[in-house]
Amino acid sequence: MEEYGGGGGDLLSEAMGSAARVVVVEDCVEAPGAFVLHLLLKRALASGGAAAFLALAQPFSYYDRVLRKMGCNLSLHRRNERLHFFELLGFPGGAREGTIADSFVRLYNEIQRLVEANRAGENAGQFTVVIDDASLLEVVALGSVNDVLDFLHYCFALTSEMNCSLVVLIHEDIYADEENMGLLLHLRYIADLVIKAAPLSTGLAADVHGQLSVVNKGTFSEQRAKAQKVWNFHFKGKENGADFFYPGTRH
């Protein structure tokens, strides 16, 4: 049963399980995956946790509008300090503030303080760091993949030290032609869970907007060891979320 506004969370949540710490969402131009990020952000805030959102693609007003239609009030969460929004459209802020690496250090520092504060707080729910998106991080780092990977590594280390989770969006089709897929491959390696949005091989359709494949590596987690690791289902985007269903089950 798909919950109203919840975006058919059942299939996706079932595929994701509960133990995944590092989630990488891959998408392409034909099948944008930002809606997955919105869903995960909504879920993170709804379950009583807190989140840090690193936005390089859009300003706050955009996400506010989108999530509002999904039944989640980002402005309220921001005021209550459950959501910490980093508008990074102007990142890193120019040469006078030091090198790119220094800017990443400062950004990491702020995130780390937030995570620590959340952990020490009374209502210590799950903390989620969401990055939209890694390809743009590479752009603001002026193409320095190493700086981006260093920053992502530190965020990744946070997940194991501080019991928080990391969700990163990356555009897979940008890297499709490169011999060395660099950032994409590294992210796939560190991910516990890879959610890939792709168009249907049969092309555009009114009722089905694409397919999602979820690979849950289940690294050495007892619960996941016997569970299904690879999922594939279709999705249809809606104003208030998305529906997920197996191929052919849509009337």
Place this chain on the structure above:
Amino acid sequence: MAEAVVRCLRDGRLDGEHAPALAVEGSLQCCPLAAGAMLHIAAAFASQVAAGKAQARGLVVVAFDRSPLVYLEFMRRRSLDTNALDRCVRILDCYSDPLGWKQKIQNQQHQGNSAKQFSTNKENITVYRSVKDVTKLMSSVTELGGGFEEGKKYFSVAVDSISSMLRHASVPSISGLLTNLRSHEQVSSIFWMIHSDLHEPKVPRAFECLSTMVACVEPALVDPVCGESPGNLSVLEQNYSKAKFIVRLKRRNGRVKHLYEDLYIEGNDIKFDSAPSVSIEVNQSLVPKAQFNLELSEKERSDRANVVLPFEHQGNGEPIRIYDGRRSLPEAQRDLSLTAPALVDEIKAPKSGTAKGEIHYFRDSDDEQPDSDEDPDDDLDI
């Protein structure tokens, strides 16, 4: 075989030789299994050290890809108790703060608070903050290794992983580090993990050259339509549950031995399963894929057996027919088959007093298959 590999590492170096080195290679398609293989080898080796069966007195793990606690937790699950771990395992933590960012932040904030979790050195975990400095890394490793026991005792080194190191330092500097470690008088053995698809092909090969053993973790099933989403789901699913563990051991006499096992995840542990028909399978996979056929079919085999070799005595009671390379015209017209060349009938002259020259030819190559890689000198122990 994983046990054979651990045994080689445990036995360590001989006098006058460099330490044995194992390169574990994995790829994205089976990366949890490759990670598991590395953890397994580290844990199995540490158990041998703890039991006093190894040349080394301790293991230094240089951890880039995983938190040190993951190694310790895995080893604990393999029945290594805290005492044994404290005694035999040291971890150089290049995961928590590889570039010193956390320390930089602390210094900027003038916080000397060392109670923060990530900056505390636990007993057998040492945080290392300058991964770009390979020389310093070398001295940190040897310092940790020297601290196991009094006197100049052996220790072994595990690097997880070289791929992460390569983000911070060049191939020559890391090769230099590994070579220096191998030739260090106190290093008993060394093993490392590298993710082959993160680099150009020549990079893992360069590190293979430095090793005496290479263990490749390969996907159990190869999807012909690889890379596309979602591809073959069941293939993907299988490849995350089990993989092939293929080991190449370089022997001292130059021979390369191939071993093969299956490896799979069971619960939160990793297990190995010896395949019964080892050599046949590996030999078959050794035949390079070419556009021409390198194997013989059954018909071809029997035809080959029927070929009459020149100067050879058929010994089947018929008049001796020795083929002298010439085909006389009538015979050639009668016999069109190429596999049974026309023979010139010659009745051998009965032996007379004046002996003519004779050629006695004994075929000795029947048993050996062509292109077999059996080394006739294999039993020599030089």
